[in-house]
Amino acid sequence: MISGISITCFAASYAVVLALEISRLFFRSGVRWAVMVGFTGAGMLAHTLFLAYRAAHAQGSPLSSKEDWYLIAAWVLAGAYFYLACFHARNAFGVFLLPFVLGLIGVGALAADAAPFAGEPASAVWGAIHGVSLLLATVSVVGGFVAGLMYLHQSYHLKHKRPPRAGLRLPSLEWLRKANSRALIFSMPMLGLGILSGIVLNLVRRGPQPGGVAWNDPAVLSTTVMFAWLLIAVLAGWFYRPAREGHKVAYMTVVSFVFLVIALGIGLLIDSGHGDLRSRRGSPGRSSVSQGRPGA
Amino acid sequence: MIFQVVGCSHRNTPLAVRERLSFSGTQTRQAIAEFRQTFPGLEVVLLSTCNRVELYTAGEEGPPAPEQIADFLGRFHRIPPSEILEHLYSHGGEEAVRHLFTVASSLDSMVIGEPQILSQVKQACQLANEAQCAGPLLQDLFQAAAKVARRAAGETAIHQRRVSIPSVAVADFAQQIFERFDDKKTLVIGAGEMAEETLRYLRDQGARDLTVINRHDERARELAQRWQGKARSWDCLPASLAEADLVISTTGAEEPIVTPGQFAAVESARGGRPLFVLDLAVPRDFDPAIGGRPGVYLYSIDDLRQACEKNRTERDKEIPAVQRIVQQETEAFLAELNHRHVTPLIQQLRQGWEKPKDEELQRLFHKLPELDERSREEVRQAFDRLVNKLLHPPMESLRHASRHGVPRGLLEALARLFQLKD
Numbered sequence: 001m002i003s004g005i006s007i008t009c010f011a012a013s014y015a016v017v018l019a020l021e022i023s024r025l026f027f028r029s030g031v032r033w034a035v036m037v038g039f040t041g042a043g044m045l046a047h048t049l050f051l052a053y054r055a056a057h058a059q060g061s062p063l064s065s066k067e068d069w070y071l072i073a074a075w076v077l078a079g080a081y082f083y084l085a086c087f088h089a090r091n092a093f094g095v096f097l098l099p100f101v102l103g104l105i106g107v108g109a110l111a112a113d114a115a116p117f118a119g120e121p122a123s124a125v126w127g128a129i130h131g132v133s134l135l136l137a138t139v140s141v142v143g144g145f146v147a148g149l150m151y152l153h154q155s156y157h158l159k160h161k162r163p164p165r166a167g168l169r170l171p172s173l174e175w176l177r178k179a180n181s182r183a184l185i186f187s188m189p190m191l192g193l194g195i196l197s198g199i200v201l202n203l204v205r206r207g208p209q210p211g212g213v214a215w216n217d218p219a220v221l222s223t224t225v226m227f228a229w230l231l232i233a234v235l236a237g238w239f240y241r242p243a244r245e246g247h248k249v250a251y252m253t254v255v256s257f258v259f260l261v262i263a264l265g266i267g268l269l270i271d272s273g274h275g276d277l278r279s280r281r282g283s284p285g286r287s288s289v290s291q292g293r294p295g296a
Numbered sequence: 297m298i299f300q301v302v303g304c305s306h307r308n309t310p311l312a313v314r315e316r317l318s319f320s321g322t323q324t325r326q327a328i329a330e331f332r333q334t335f336p337g338l339e340v341v342l343l344s345t346c347n348r349v350e351l352y353t354a355g356e357e358g359p360p361a362p363e364q365i366a367d368f369l370g371r372f373h374r375i376p377p378s379e380i381l382e383h384l385y386s387h388g389g390e391e392a393v394r395h396l397f398t399v400a401s402s403l404d405s406m407v408i409g410e411p412q413i414l415s416q417v418k419q420a421c422q423l424a425n426e427a428q429c430a431g432p433l434l435q436d437l438f439q440a441a442a443k444v445a446r447r448a449a450g451e452t453a454i455h456q457r458r459v460s461i462p463s464v465a466v467a468d469f470a471q472q473i474f475e476r477f478d479d480k481k482t483l484v485i486g487a488g489e490m491a492e493e494t495l496r497y498l499r500d501q502g503a504r505d506l507t508v509i510n511r512h513d514e515r516a517r518e519l520a521q522r523w524q525g526k527a528r529s530w531d532c533l534p535a536s537l538a539e540a541d542l543v544i545s546t547t548g549a550e551e552p553i554v555t556p557g558q559f560a561a562v563e564s565a566r567g568g569r570p571l572f573v574l575d576l577a578v579p580r581d582f583d584p585a586i587g588g589r590p591g592v593y594l595y596s597i598d599d600l601r602q603a604c605e606k607n608r609t610e611r612d613k614e615i616p617a618v619q620r621i622v623q624q625e626t627e628a629f630l631a632e633l634n635h636r637h638v639t640p641l642i643q644q645l646r647q648g649w650e651k652p653k654d655e656e657l658q659r660l661f662h663k664l665p666e667l668d669e670r671s672r673e674e675v676r677q678a679f680d681r682l683v684n685k686l687l688h689p690p691m692e693s694l695r696h697a698s699r700h701g702v703p704r705g706l707l708e709a710l711a712r713l714f715q716l717k718d
Contacts, residue, residue: 028450028451030450158469158473161469161599161602161603163468163469166456172472172475173474173570174474174475174476174570242567242568243568244567244568245568245570245590245591246570247590247591
């Protein structure tokens with residue numbers, strides 16, 4: 001029965017929830033919240049079972065294909081939305097968050113043709129660290145971007161003396177600024193760990209032979225630039241008080257998101273060989289420096 | 297079974313009279329106990345708020361006349377009944393039910409949509425319960441009223457639209473900027489009445505740290521003392537502005553007391569923290585250009601008035617929806633109540649048919665001993681279906697008739713036709 005669950009099942013559930021969230025702008029309903037939570041719960045369940053099934057039947061390391069990587073990122077964001085929908089029900093988080101959940105699922109579905117990476121035992125641990133840390137950094141940057149968008153929207157309305165619109169109530173600027181700031185601070189070490197583990201993974205896989213992923217690989221370069229940006233943003237917040245101002249933090253998360261899109265885009269669109277060490281070494285198994293993360 | 301409400305409210309009674317007729321909690325307990333002694337056959341709930349005093353009664357016997365209620369209120373408050381009677385309104389039956397539902401949903405409040413009335417309605421019923429003055433009729437009525445209020449709050453935005461300047465300032469703006477207020481510094485410049493009203497809302501939200509600045513130190517100290525804050529001299533204005541998170545300004549100054557240049561001097565000391573400024577003074581105390589600075593949210597009295605007006609318009613759009621809920625719930629409550637009158641007769645009718653059915657079944661099974669258990673069950677079910685089908689039309693007629701009141705004529709006719717007891 002579990003094998004019958006498809007991406008469409010949970011994507012459709014999230015799409016229904018997004019439609020319900022948008023409907024808050026137009027009319028009130030006493031049962032909408034319960035329906036939204038029900039659909040999100042059903043979507044999460046299907047999503048979890050789908051990933052669990054794939055992990056159990058993976059050809060390579062569990063959940064280490066591009067498709068899985070995007071679907072797990074979407075799963076983490078959907079979980080965050082589920083929590084917010086349950087405990088901050090008055091705020092319309094879904095209008096901002098769910099499009100990204102659906103977007104990640106969509107990208108995952110587009111990357112479904114890519115073959116899974118085969119993890120060699122020696123590099124499996126480093127591959128997992130590499131994949132998970134970059135996944136958490138990505139989720140954090142997306143979460144920060146969503147909070148940044150909400151901050152800028154809320155701030156714009158308050159500056160223009162507009163009371164909150166019924167159906168589109170957002171958290172306070174103080175809450176959003178904290179969420180922004182934490183997302184920024186969390187994503188920096190995660191990305192750093194991802195890059196570091198990628199270097200170790202590269203060395204482990206390459207061994208004494210020449211080759212491996214080059215330092216000037218576009219995916220490596222874009223990720224390193226993104227890390228440098230996050231480092232500067234975090235340090236600026238620590239040592240320069242005005243940089244902690246809500247708008248500035250929101251803009252920093254927006255810029256971080258732009259870097260993320262570039263890095264992911266390179267991973268998806270440019271065939272740099274990053275993540276496909278097998279082809280260079282001619283070994284039969286498909287392995288990857290990015291072990292589950294495209295473009296890194 | 298008749299519900300009645302007799303009382304007065306802000307709609308028809310001046311504040312001076314309402315003040316004299318109002319009841320404290322202790323007085324309410326005493327009053328309803330006395331009322332029960334005078335009218336032992338009646339349930340009673342007394343709803344006393346700053347906007348209304350209403351006595352809800354219910355019982356099988358006839359309700360007291362408004363004159364009797366005026367006598368009762370007059371005796372209790374030592375006011376001549378004639379002075380009270382002219383202010384009293386009275387609603388009975390369906391109108392009384394509708395009135396309570398309208399009150400509980402805040403449609404009859406001075407500020408439509410204010411949420412406190414529901415807790416006051418619940419508290420009145422609880423007091424009457426504790427004093428054993430409210431029986432099943434009024435308990436059901438007040439529970440239904442609470443349901444109406446919950447529906448109005450859940451299905452409409454009637455409670456979400458604030459229309460007073462201080463409430464809009466705090467709920468629609470300050471709460472959109474700050475998550476909590478207990479760690480925020482509030483600065484009051486001047487000592488206007490509106491500032492105090494706004495402080496009341498902020499205090500409700502947890503604001504504690506208050507500084508008052510006034511050109512007259514004495515007035516600053518007075519206000520600070522009333523609100524457990526601290527007073528500072530006028531010279532400390534720039535330093536206080538640098539520390540503050542919320543500013544309420546209500547001076548009578550003819551020129552802005554904070555210009556963009558002065559604000560720029562304190563801006564760097566603020567370190568980018570957001571600043572919420574309520575400029576309630578006319579002419580304005582803060583130069584409007586300050587509102588353009590990053591992190592500064594500046595609202596003048598006109599901005600707040602516009603927001604109030606917008607909210608009022610939006611809120612008024614919700615009124616028909618709440619009225620529909622009141623109407624639906626009134627009809628449902630009365631139908632349910634009337635149905636209770638009909639239920640005993642329906643039960644008797646059903647029992648009256650059950651007995652001959654069972655007798656006939658027994659006779660049949662006795663005559664046909666060859667029937668196995670399965671066949672017997674089929675026969676039993678056929679008889680049950682027959683009885684249900686025969687009873688369905690009269691029951692539907694009763695149910696339908698009870699929507700519009702107790703169908704006494706129909707009940708009598710059925711009782712006589714089927715020889716049912718009372």
